[in-house]
Amino acid sequence: MSNPIVSIRNITKRFGQVKALNDVSVDIKLGEIFALLGPSGCGKSTLLRILSGFETPTEGELLLDGDDMLPLKPNKRPINMVFQSYAVFPHMSVADNVAYGLKMEKVPLAEINERVKLALEQVHLSEYGARMPEQLSGGQRQRVALARVLVKKPRLLLLDEPLSALDAKLRDAMRLELVKLQESVGITFVIVTHDQAEAMAIADRIAVLESGCIRQVASPAQLYQQPVDAFVADFIGTIHTFKIARLTHKINTVDVETPRLGNITLPLSTVAENLQPLLASNTNSSDSLIDNLVVAVRPENINVLLDEPSHQTVSIKGRLGDIAFQGQHSIVEVILDQDRSITAIVTDEQAKALASASEQTPIWASWATDAMLLLPKDARELP
Numbered sequence: 233m234s235n236p237i238v239s240i241r242n243i244t245k246r247f248g249q250v251k252a253l254n255d256v257s258v259d260i261k262l263g264e265i266f267a268l269l270g271p272s273g274c275g276k277s278t279l280l281r282i283l284s285g286f287e288t289p290t291e292g293e294l295l296l297d298g299d300d301m302l303p304l305k306p307n308k309r310p311i312n313m314v315f316q317s318y319a320v321f322p323h324m325s326v327a328d329n330v331a332y333g334l335k336m337e338k339v340p341l342a343e344i345n346e347r348v349k350l351a352l353e354q355v356h357l358s359e360y361g362a363r364m365p366e367q368l369s370g371g372q373r374q375r376v377a378l379a380r381v382l383v384k385k386p387r388l389l390l391l392d393e394p395l396s397a398l399d400a401k402l403r404d405a406m407r408l409e410l411v412k413l414q415e416s417v418g419i420t421f422v423i424v425t426h427d428q429a430e431a432m433a434i435a436d437r438i439a440v441l442e443s444g445c446i447r448q449v450a451s452p453a454q455l456y457q458q459p460v461d462a463f464v465a466d467f468i469g470t471i472h473t474f475k476i477a478r479l480t481h482k483i484n485t486v487d488v489e490t491p492r493l494g495n496i497t498l499p500l501s502t503v504a505e506n507l508q509p510l511l512a513s514n515t516n517s518s519d520s521l522i523d524n525l526v527v528a529v530r531p532e533n534i535n536v537l538l539d540e541p542s543h544q545t546v547s548i549k550g551r552l553g554d555i556a557f558q559g560q561h562s563i564v565e566v567i568l569d570q571d572r573s574i575t576a577i578v579t580d581e582q583a584k585a586l587a588s589a590s591e592q593t594p595i596w597a598s599w600a601t602d603a604m605l606l607l608p609k610d611a612r613e614l615p
């Protein structure tokens with residue numbers, strides 16, 4: 233890999249019986265925004281705290297620019313952390329807030345003034361140095377908190393759920409600002425979030441974590457298009473999965489028999505990359521492998537029709553459930569049976585046409601075979 237700034241190697245962290253991190257290895261590239269994404273309790277904050285030095289790993293190595301970081305205390309590492317709460321001192325002006333860390337380090341006054349000026353420019357608050365925090369909007373206060381760490385010129389900036397305290401509209405605006413800011417200052421960012429939309433919008437690359445393990449590291453587009461398994465695919469967006477009963481690998485296709493969708497001929501482009509060599513070497517795949525495989529489709533690739541579609545597409549019959557109008561598009565629920573429904577994203581016009589149908593009218597969810605994914609439920613269980 234080109235220029236890793238941080239190398240995390242085989243890091244395990246135990247808290248008594250709890251394994252918060254389990255043999256995590258990943259390189260972070262110079263100048264990128266790297267997101268740690270995963271459900272609550274998966275170990276995101278623990279990994280960030282190990283990077284910052286507030287926590288020590290039970291096992292493993294941590295290098296920054298090739299140097300061992302583990303012996304160094306937090307304040308000796310060229311790393312700064314922005315905490316979940318984004319604290320600013322309420323009784324200090326904006327400029328004094330930003331200058332505070334440098335004063336503590338006894339940096340000469342002329343240099344402090346110079347660096348505070350630059351940091352305020354970087355967060356577009358040059359005109360606000362004399363204001364008190366209470367005279368600022370929530371978004372401006374966030375930017376003061378960022379200026380307070382930027383002024384220290386860290387090699388690496390760690391952000392733990394930096395936008396979680398903001399309301400939805402401000403959060404969207406601050407996402408864009410964070411990306412622009414990172415581009416202009418060129419500092420490597422590691423950002424923790426449990427919000428997949430936020431990670432997708434901000435990050436150059438994302439590590440998806442679950443139960444202390446990294447499930448996949450990839451760009452947002454790769455995670456979406458080539459998830460290693462159904463866990464990652466469902467965490468990144470929404471997928472609907474269907475069991476497979478039999479699978480036959482042909483030269484240019486994979487033929488699957490599914491209890492719900494019938495027989496489907498899938499183009500090889502739909503097969504997850506980690507499955508391709510396995511399937512190619514095993515024309516009629518073993519039961520244990522097939523138990524770990526599903527075919528999947530995303531709601532944005534599903535059409536909902538009032539008439540039975542042609543046999544060119546995959547389709548499944550159901551009844552109309554809830555319709556959620558969202559402005560640009562609508563989410564339509566197709567009830568397959570008592571235990572199972574799937575959702576489709578359709579245009580508002582289509583949704584209006586469907587809304588006139590009664591609950592008893594049969595409808596069909598339908599999609600193209602090349603919009604499907606054939607993937608493992610859990611990539612770790614592949615042979």
Ligand SMILES: Nc1ncnc2c1ncn2[C@@H]1O[C@H](COP(=O)(O)OP(=O)(O)OP(=O)(O)O)[C@@H](O)[C@H]1O
Pocket residue numbers: 247250251252270271272273274275276277278279426
């Ligand atoms: N100091 C601690 N002592 C004991 N267990 C801990 C400690 N810190 C974290 N854990 C446990 O380690 C696991 C990972 O916690 P961590 O805070 O890293 O999760 P997270 O991914 O940041 O979750 P969230 O999204 O809820 O912030 C959890 O099971 C947590 O309970």
Ligand SMILES: [Mg+2]
Pocket residue numbers: 276277278
């Ligand atoms: Mg956390």
